[in-house]
Amino acid sequence: MELIAKERDRLLQRTARFLGLSGTIITLISLSFPGVVRFGDYIATIPFLLFLALCHVMISRNRTLLWAILGIVSGLAALVIVRVPYDTPPSASLGTAIAPLGAAGIACFAIVLVSSVSRIVLVVVAGIASTLLVQLATVQTAALSPTSLAIILGWVLSAVLGYWLSASVPRAARRIYSIGRAHRAERQASETEAQRRQGARLLHDTVLATLTLLAHSGVGVAPEALRQQAAEDARLLRQLRLGATPTPESSGPYNLTPVEETPLGTTLESVKQRFGRMGLEVSWHGTGQVLLPSDVLDAFLLSLAECLENVRRHSGVTQAHVTITDDATTVRAMVTDSGIGFDLDVIDDDKFGFRESVIGRLREVGGNARLFSSPGSGTTVVLEVPR
């Protein structure tokens, strides 16, 4: 509110400046027309008009009321001086010529002065003073001349403009803040949504694998298998879009496990199917039903999939064994193949991204991995995560 109040004041000041300068300039042009005012009075009035214009400019730079008051005083002084000498009647058009000065040049200060009662008193006093001075400068002095009425009109319009403009701001501000609140909620929701989507790593893993196959035009994979896999991934993505957070598992329509924990067995089955389609036959041994917190499960399965991927690419065999065991504190998976193996000393862990993608992931959730291999006698990886 504080900031928009400042902006509101600035808008009011700018509007006052615009209106005030317009009125002052119009009066200056009128007075410059030969015969409207005596030359001596013209010369004497000009400094006051210039000072008034300075006040108009300064009021938008300085927040104090000083410039508004100085402006009103110098404007009124100009109205007094332009009428000199008072014992002779004024020229026929003098009143009309100084009307813009009274109705806009000075009245514009009403725009910035309507904010409090004491200031409104100042506005009323200045308005009456300028009306009377213009009335004095008009030829017909019987009642209020139309010109003097125009001065009153100018003050009323300025005051209403100032009031209305200030009153519009809080209304707009309320709308803006309610939009702001909605936006904050939306930001939080979008953050949560992004977390949910990013959190569905297992799903994205299989989607990315399929997309990668498609990127190679699906060469080397049976079309039927690829189609089946695409259908399964599309279904998972649709579930994700519709608000569920699916982990790739082919269980029935009802998920009876607690939300925080997901059964390992069914998920393992889908990993097995995925590798089966890509030509690596995975055999499972051991526990089928292990419940794990979802982040641990993610890390566990991603690491497992990474190991199987290494087997598929590097071992030279088409079969791998995964043995799942668990005790009170740990779930353990042993991935073994009887492939070519490698010398641990010769080939660094980093070669297969093992350190990053397997060990790193598991350590994040408090687990670990160990690698055993020698050339010609296959490879064994032991993955451990806490329960």
Added chain:
Amino acid sequence: MSSFLRPDENTLGVIFGRRTKGGPPGVAKALRQASARGATLGTSYLGVGAGVLSAIQALYGLSLFASQWNTYPQPLTAAMAWVLYVAAFVTALVTMSVLGDRLPVWIFVLYLLALAGAVALDFVAIWPLHNIGLYATASISAGFGLMIVVTLRRGREMLAAAGILGIAFLVAIVMDGHLTAETFPSQLNTLALAVLPTVIGVFVVRGFRRMVQQELDRVLVQSTVSAPRFAVGMLASEELARLDLAAEDLLESVATGRTALKLDPKTASVAASLATELRLHLIEGRRETWLYHAVSESEMLGKSVTLSDKGSLAGLLDSGQRDGLLSAVWLLMSDTRKPSVARTLSLTLGPVAPMGERLPNNQIPVPIVITTTDVPRNRVDPAIWASISRVGRYSDSTERSSLRVDIECIVDNPADQ
């Protein structure tokens, strides 16, 4: 061959730029929401104010007209001008309130025609008096009448209408009688009265809209203050959702056989780029701090603020410090008299210096440097210092005749959290 079409947008390059024009989606979205509920963010209330001003002026004009009744050679023509004006004015107000702050072009044109008719009738009525300036009444009010639609039509259209009205007055004044010292001031006043209300109206509405837009921008960005240390931002989540959808479409079309296997090279490359983008979004999404999102999502800050925060230290600031820093930056950028002036500001966070003295509670100091261009030291608003002091201890200096602020911001050590 392939029935799978590439999605319209590439999320990383944003090629098919719906977003290249206009502001950031945050503001656009909020504005859409705001206008969807029929709200006009205060301008409709402002329009009512214009109606009040015009009505007050019309009362004055009518009373002036009544007092001059006997001087008119054809008072009935002038009265018809008034009837036409008042009828058009009231009809326009009613139409606008019925239509809910909308003014279709054809109604706008009809309204302009009615105003033009009133001006013409008024001119015809007072022509024999040879002093347009002194006797014009309904035609001046027509100038005020333009003001009531100023919130609903573009500023340029309004200025053109006011300009045409001014030219009509000018031509009539010049053709009807000659200028003397006696008549000149009233002619000039009348000309100004016909044109100025609309011009001021356009000026005020523009200023008001700018103010509202700026405040909206600020409020939207303000929501980043409560974001976690690293956040994905509003854009990233939308893009991830769109990527997922594109992948789903592609996979679906493969699954149903709409896209034949083996894939043609074009579709294959779509799949490749989708995979790449998806991968990037999944791993890269959460590396940016709230301050980065605030700057990049804001229309105003995005243009002129450069942020360098290599260590993502901004994320460590607590919400009070964030609020202070954001509002200080905001004030520095918005507090300019001339909106066109290109102020720039650069924010540098860190690097964290090796600790000399031990701070209580194991907190660490993060140095923040704000350098600016075109911000004179003596013109800085006191509110800015108040905001900066909420961030931490600061010292200010002048660098290349513009403000530079060094802040020492004390934050909790992330290692303790």
